[in-house]
Amino acid sequence: MREEGILADHQIAALFQGGALAAARPLDADQIQPASLDLRLGEKAYRVRASFLPGREHRVADKLARLKLHEIDLSNGAVLETGCVYIVPLLESLKLPADVAASANPKSSTGRLDIFTRVMTDFGQEFDKIATGYAGPLWLEVSPRTFPIVVRTGSRLSQIRFRKGNAVIGEFSLQMLHDTETLVASEEPNISGSGIALSIDLMGDADGLVGYRGKHHTGIVDVDKRAAHDVFDFWEPLYRRGEPGELVLDPDEFYILVSREAVHVPPSYAAEMTPFDPLVGEFRVHYAGFFDPGFGHSAAGGTGSRAVLEVRSHEVPFILEHGQVVGRLVYEHMLSRPKTLYGTDLGSNYQAQGLKLSKHFR
Numbered sequence: 184m185r186e187e188g189i190l191a192d193h194q195i196a197a198l199f200q201g202g203a204l205a206a207a208r209p210l211d212a213d214q215i216q217p218a219s220l221d222l223r224l225g226e227k228a229y230r231v232r233a234s235f236l237p238g239r240e241h242r243v244a245d246k247l248a249r250l251k252l253h254e255i256d257l258s259n260g261a262v263l264e265t266g267c268v269y270i271v272p273l274l275e276s277l278k279l280p281a282d283v284a285a286s287a288n289p290k291s292s293t294g295r296l297d298i299f300t301r302v303m304t305d306f307g308q309e310f311d312k313i314a315t316g317y318a319g320p321l322w323l324e325v326s327p328r329t330f331p332i333v334v335r336t337g338s339r340l341s342q343i344r345f346r347k348g349n350a351v352i353g354e355f356s357l358q359m360l361h362d363t364e365t366l367v368a369s370e371e372p373n374i375s376g377s378g379i380a381l382s383i384d385l386m387g388d389a390d391g392l393v394g395y396r397g398k399h400h401t402g403i404v405d406v407d408k409r410a411a412h413d414v415f416d417f418w419e420p421l422y423r424r425g426e427p428g429e430l431v432l433d434p435d436e437f438y439i440l441v442s443r444e445a446v447h448v449p450p451s452y453a454a455e456m457t458p459f460d461p462l463v464g465e466f467r468v469h470y471a472g473f474f475d476p477g478f479g480h481s482a483a484g485g486t487g488s489r490a491v492l493e494v495r496s497h498e499v500p501f502i503l504e505h506g507q508v509v510g511r512l513v514y515e516h517m518l519s520r521p522k523t524l525y526g527t528d529l530g531s532n533y534q535a536q537g538l539k540l541s542k543h544f545r
């Protein structure tokens with residue numbers, strides 16, 4: 184077995200058995216994913232004026248006692264409004280071994296709904312990063328940006344990965360892995376800085392559909408319901424303009440677009456998409472996120488899976504062009520191969536996808 188890598192499903196289950204992970208309620212059957220654990224909202228949400236970090240000296244609960252404006256009971260469901268910041272205790276808590284660290288990310292469905300989420304820990308100085316050996320509760324900051332949402336105790340908005348050592352695959356090994364496994368379907372893969380570039384598709388499908396723009400003043404999205412909402416009540420479809428395609432990003436809008444390249448994560452690897460922000464500056468992929476082992480893997484029914492890109496422009500309108508690089512996929516080793524893979528093993532929502540809104544829409 185490898186010494187450094189991301190913990191796989193059976194190793195996450197072992198963390199529960201050994202007491203390194205605890206939950207206030209029994210786990211949901213599908214809560215452990217191939218390389219991550221979904222985190223569930225607890226009983227209450229606290230509306231705060233603004234986001235904060237606890238910092239080296241404080242527990243989240245201490246700061247919250249000072250900063251909370253209102254307490255909301257989530258046991259029967261509650262609406263979280265756009266533009267507001269909420270802090271929610273999570274049902275899961277940690278007592279990590281000295282050699283295991285963790286990192287969190289919004290679930291893909293959460294990013295696709297433009298719900299901003301970040302995990303906080305006691306004495307934490309950063310969001311979404313959990314130091315080796317951390318023992319204590321987990322809290323989630325939630326801020327819906329485009330649609331108001333309904334959530335309840337048990338709703339799963341974010342996910343956590345556990346890691347031993349440094350598992351990132353360097354540039355040279357990544358090139359070799361790409362040569363044997365075709366990590367992204369591209370004639371000229373752009374591999375640098377330990378990642379493979381992903382670019383945007385603005386040519387669209389046979390009908391010229393290239394993406395969607397979120398509507399304003401919509402109804403409420405229930406985060407726990409699949410195929411419950413009509414696409415056109417929440418989204419405006421966008422069609423190809425120009426040859427090759429281009430799209431003017433309005434700074435106040437949220438866009439769902441798709442990568443030009445199909446993506447492949449072989450079973451013994453996991454990937455994470457990081458925004459290309461530092462080099463471009465004008466716009467950014469907003470959430471990106473974790474890619475599971477088996478995503479886009481042909482044996483797991485994933486041939487041709489593309490990455491979904493949630494894009495926002497910064498201060499000024501910006502013309503995005505077909506093929507423009509928007510993010511980078513960083514690959515990491517799994518500590519061992521997961522028992523189940525993303526895709527057919529799990530009845531996953533986004534395997535073999537093209538341009539795809541979140542599972543809540545029909």
Ligand SMILES: Nc1ccn([C@H]2C[C@H](O)[C@@H](COP(=O)(O)OP(=O)(O)OP(=O)(O)O)O2)c(=O)n1
Binds near residue numbers: 216291491493533
């Ligand atoms: N920007 C992104 C981020 C992720 N994914 C893909 C790769 C992931 O392996 C897959 C599922 O991600 P999550 O587990 O975060 O998504 P959900 O839990 O919301 O969906 P599912 O129920 O299918 O697991 O979506 C994507 O296409 N584009």
